[in-house]
Amino acid sequence: MGRKQSFTETELLDVTKRLILEHGYDGFHLKLLSQHLSGARSTIYQYYSNKEEIVAACMKRVISQIMQNASSIDETDAMSALQQLLHVYMEESKLHQLLGDASKIKTQNVKALEDLAFVEQAHSFLKVQLSRLFEQAQKEGKLREDLPLPVLIGTFFNLINTPNLMNVPTQQWSSLLFQIWIGGSKR
Template identity: 70%
Template sequence: MGRKQSYTESELLDITKRLVLEHGYDGFHLKLLSQHLPGARSTIYQYYANKEEIVAACMKRVITSVIEKASAIDETSPMQALQELLTVYVEESELHQLLGDAHKINVKNSAAASRDLDFVKQAHTTLKVQLTRLFQKAQQEKNIREDIPLPVLVGGFSNLINTPNMINVPTPQWSKLLFQMWMGGAQR
């Protein structure tokens, strides 16, 4: 008699995320996933047809969370909104690592994976548009330098999330420190 299903789709995606981050896309496979699940391996197929589908669904789930949090930010004050947005990004700092493997997913194997990756690309564009809008507004209000091109501001800001928290402070405090450093630089 087989093992009974004892995990949800959400739990399946949580474990997938952890394993993809630990092993990379190339090192992740359904056998590895099944070794970390309490139920039968066949239960995975009740949710997803293959590796491509489950990893793409995992990516979609993570970026959906970021989009939801980012869209809830009040943009009245662009500087405050940028700081809050950085906190959202730092909370999901693994997003860049996870999405870095998106190009490896063979969408020819799965229409569902293709749809999810299309969603991920559009969501990434949505985040970039939000950042650009906030930087434009901050420049118009003379809160940040106008001589720095918007793509440089967006790219530099986005890369702050890859800064390792070597002092192990809570995420909100860490993102505030990063924001202060980004705004003021390290120069006296």
């Protein structure tokens, strides 16, 4: 009698995400995944048929959560919404690293292709939301109008990659970074 299934799909995707972030897409493989799960390697195939399908599902899951959180932001006050959006992005600060590997997935697997298409659509939704908030804040005179939006947006996105050298909670860290972004470091 073989080993019983002892992990859930959620656990499988959590471990997948962690291993992709640690090893990259190229270093991630099913043997590595099975070594980090408490159960038979064959159990993986009860959920997904191959590496590409697992990785695409993992990407879809991460961006779905970000979209859900971003969609729930009240956009009435653009600056407040931008600060909340920064926090949402910082909660998944490794998103770009994870999604950067999407282009490496070469597959004909229908499920993986559907998940990758969803990821692309979600990414487009998030870009539209961010651009809309920046335009709104600029129109309200809350952001400099002498700087092109791509400069403001690019700088905003760079905040996400700022190392948390103080090891404070993400909410506090994103708030500090937003304050420095909006006010600069000048006294």
